[in-house]
Amino acid sequence: MIKIGILGPVGSGKTSLIEFLAKEFTKRGLKVGIITNDVVSNADAMRVYEDLVVKEKIIPKENLVGIVTGGCPHTAIREDPSLNLRAIDNLIKKSGDLDVVLIESGGDNVMSTFSPLLADYTIYVLDTSAGDKYPGxxxxxxxxxxxxxxNKIDLAPYVNANLNKMRKDAEIVRKGKPTVFVSLKTGEGLQELMEILMEDLKVVGLLGS
Incomplete structure (x- = not known):
């Protein structure tokens, strides 16, 4: 089972990415579970429920869990991931063996990370419209x-975000680790995203060839 942690600032597109990945993994015949974390509500889980369970029937309702952390969103994914680990155990008990569990963190700052106990692979999502300073x-x-x-590269011209600057800064800061520029709304860059993700998962032995 692959556990993929997805984090980033509020409004960056984490939930949209979760929904996209769930569809893509399901198309590949993989059984997907989803866990969302939020501080004060289950709003993200309800959105996923309406979109993926009710409307598109991508996953059954027992494959979705919403966690209300009630405090700092970092704690539930990093310092004390016990809530999420129990949620994964419960998912498996209800749904049987899962191939992929997508874990969405609450809104995070740039210092947030997932505990290695919780996530095998991590994706950080930035919003272009928040400014081109973020990768640097x-x-x-x-x-x-x-x-x-x-994400949201379609908005770059409207907020004067320099995508070339963001690319260069990301290359420097990430020292060769992959970065992909996408619009989850228009679909631009999503094929490249899946190519990078699937290759990475194969290379680190989390997914068969």
Whole structure:
């Protein structure tokens, strides 16, 4: 079973990425479970439920768990991931063996990371419209994640975000680790995202060839 942790600032597109990945993995015949973390509500879990369970019937309802952390979102994925580890155990008890579990963190700053006990592979999501300074700011989330996804590139012209600057800064900060620029709304860059992700998972032995 592959555990993929997805984190990033509020509004960056983590839930949209979760939904996209769930569809793509399901197309490949993989059985997917989803866990969402939020501080005060189950809003993200409800959105996933409406989209993937009710409308598109991508996953059954027992494959989705929403966690309300009630405190710092970092703690539940890094310092004390016990809530999420129990949620994974419960998913397996209800759903049987899963191939992929997608774990969405609550809104995070650039220093947030997943505990290696919780995630085998991590994806950090940035929002282009938040400014082109973010990749250069560094921080553990940006520099150490296995894959950096820069989302909403379709908005770059409207917020004067320089995508070339973001690419160069990401290359420097991440020291060769992959970065992909996408729009989860228009679909631009998503094929490249899946190619990088699937190859990475094969290379580290988390997915068969």
């Amino acid at each position: 700011k560094g921080g553990l989330g940006i520099s150490e994640s296995d894959l950096l996804v820069v």
